[in-house]
Amino acid sequence: MSLTVADDGGLTDVQRTQVQVLNEPLPAAEAKGTTQPCTVPAKSASGGTNISPTSEAAMQPLHAVIELRLSMDTSDGVISFPTASVVPSKPESSKQAKKSRTSKKEYTNGGLSQAIRFTELLPKPNEGADAEWIEIINAGNKTVNLGNWMLADTAKQKSPYIIPDAVTLAPGQFYIFKRSDTKISLNDSEDSLFLYDYNDRLIDQITYAKAKKGHSYALITTSQQADGERFASANGAPPDRTKISWEWIETPTPGAPNPSYELLHATVDALTGGAEEHALDVTLAGGEDAILFFDDSVIDPEIAELGIGPGTFLEAIAQQNIDSTYELERIQSVTPPAPPEVKTKSNKMIWIVSGLLLLTLIINLVPVAKKLLQKRRENS
Structure with missing residues (x-):
C-alpha cells in the first residue's frame, strides 16, 4: 500500500518511520490483490490526521465494499490501523430497514410508555383525501413526551413520520395527526397503521378493511x-x-x-x-x-x-x-314470542251428542240383527 503524505511537518519521527514502513513493498507471499494508493491530509477538523482510501474501483471484483477505516492518534505518537470491515452487497434486510427508520432522528428523544394507543382514524373523509387524520390517546397515568416516536402506515414503514418533541400527552389526552403534517396517505382499501417509540419498539398497530366514506374507524x-x-x-x-x-x-x-x-x-x-x-x-x-x-x-x-x-x-x-x-x-x-299454549277443555255437550249418536246406532242395529238371524234359521 502506497501512502502519500501531503504535509509531514506535523508528524513525529515515529510517525514518519511508520509511514515509511507502510510504503515498503510487501513480500510476494503476502501481496494480495491490487495495491491501493491513499492520501493522508495534513490536518483533520478535530486537529488529528485521518487516513482513508481514495478509490474503490480496484476492489470491485470482490463484489463487496471494502471500508478501510484508518485513524491517526497524534497524542502519543502512535498510528493505529483497525482491521478493515467487509460489507457484502446484498438487499436491505429487516435489521437494515429498522436502522433506516431509527437513523432519521430529528428531535430530542421523548419518554417511553406502553399506554399510547390508536383510538380513531378517518381514511375516506367526505371532504376529500387531504382531510384524513389519525387519533391517538395517552391511556396511562403519566405524562409522555413523544419526541422521535414514529408513525407509519404500510407504505411508509421505511420512511415514517417522526413525531416532534413538542408533542406531549397528559393522561387521557388525545392528539390528532393530520395528513398535511405526516404525509401519510391512508388507503381506501385495506391498510395498517404502526406506532413506534424512539427505540423502534412497536407500541400499537391497527388494520382495517375497506373504508366507508364519511365514517371513522373507532375504538x-x-x-x-x-x-x-x-x-x-x-x-x-x-x-x-x-x-x-x-x-x-x-x-x-x-x-x-x-x-x-x-x-x-x-x-x-x-x-x-x-x-x-x-x-x-x-x-x-x-x-x-x-x-x-x-x-x-x-x-x-x-x-x-x-x-x-x-x-x-x-x-x-x-x-x-x-x-x-x-x-x-x-x-x-x-x-320471536312463543306460540300461545293450546289448552283442551272438556265439553259436556260433545259428550252428550256422542252418547246420543251411539245409542241411536245401537237401537237401529238391533232390529237389523234380528232379521238377519231369522233369515238364517229359515234357510237352514
Missing part, C-alpha cells in the same frame, strides 16, 4: 347493562361487563371520546313512531321501561312491523341519550 367500548348482567346470570352465563372493539361509526369524534354503547336485553311491547321517526317500546331485563329509537339503516320499518311484534325478545346494541332513551345501533339477535 368502541360496549358495556353490559346491570339488568343484562342479571339476564346473563339467570341463563347460566358469567356477566361480561365490557367489550372493546373497532367499528365504523357514522359520526367521527376527532379529539373527543368515542361513543360508548350498551348491550340491552329487551322484550318488545309495541312498535311506535311515525313516518320519519321509528321506535320500539320495550321492557328491559331488569323490568324498566325504555324506548329504542332507530332509523331505516338499522331496521326497515316494514320488516320491523312484520317481524318484531309484541313479545319479541331482542339482544341489541344501543347508545343511551341524555333523556334515558336509546339510539339503536344494531340488533344482535331476535327471538
Whole structure:
C-alpha cells in the first residue's frame, strides 16, 4: 500500500518511520490483490490526521465494499490501523430497514410508555383525501413526551413520520395527526397503521378493511347493562361487563371520546313512531321501561312491523341519550314470542251428542240383527 503524505511537518519521527514502513513493498507471499494508493491530509477538523482510501474501483471484483477505516492518534505518537470491515452487497434486510427508520432522528428523544394507543382514524373523509387524520390517546397515568416516536402506515414503514418533541400527552389526552403534517396517505382499501417509540419498539398497530366514506374507524367500548348482567346470570352465563372493539361509526369524534354503547336485553311491547321517526317500546331485563329509537339503516320499518311484534325478545346494541332513551345501533339477535299454549277443555255437550249418536246406532242395529238371524234359521 502506497501512502502519500501531503504535509509531514506535523508528524513525529515515529510517525514518519511508520509511514515509511507502510510504503515498503510487501513480500510476494503476502501481496494480495491490487495495491491501493491513499492520501493522508495534513490536518483533520478535530486537529488529528485521518487516513482513508481514495478509490474503490480496484476492489470491485470482490463484489463487496471494502471500508478501510484508518485513524491517526497524534497524542502519543502512535498510528493505529483497525482491521478493515467487509460489507457484502446484498438487499436491505429487516435489521437494515429498522436502522433506516431509527437513523432519521430529528428531535430530542421523548419518554417511553406502553399506554399510547390508536383510538380513531378517518381514511375516506367526505371532504376529500387531504382531510384524513389519525387519533391517538395517552391511556396511562403519566405524562409522555413523544419526541422521535414514529408513525407509519404500510407504505411508509421505511420512511415514517417522526413525531416532534413538542408533542406531549397528559393522561387521557388525545392528539390528532393530520395528513398535511405526516404525509401519510391512508388507503381506501385495506391498510395498517404502526406506532413506534424512539427505540423502534412497536407500541400499537391497527388494520382495517375497506373504508366507508364519511365514517371513522373507532375504538368502541360496549358495556353490559346491570339488568343484562342479571339476564346473563339467570341463563347460566358469567356477566361480561365490557367489550372493546373497532367499528365504523357514522359520526367521527376527532379529539373527543368515542361513543360508548350498551348491550340491552329487551322484550318488545309495541312498535311506535311515525313516518320519519321509528321506535320500539320495550321492557328491559331488569323490568324498566325504555324506548329504542332507530332509523331505516338499522331496521326497515316494514320488516320491523312484520317481524318484531309484541313479545319479541331482542339482544341489541344501543347508545343511551341524555333523556334515558336509546339510539339503536344494531340488533344482535331476535327471538320471536312463543306460540300461545293450546289448552283442551272438556265439553259436556260433545259428550252428550256422542252418547246420543251411539245409542241411536245401537237401537237401529238391533232390529237389523234380528232379521238377519231369522233369515238364517229359515234357510237352514
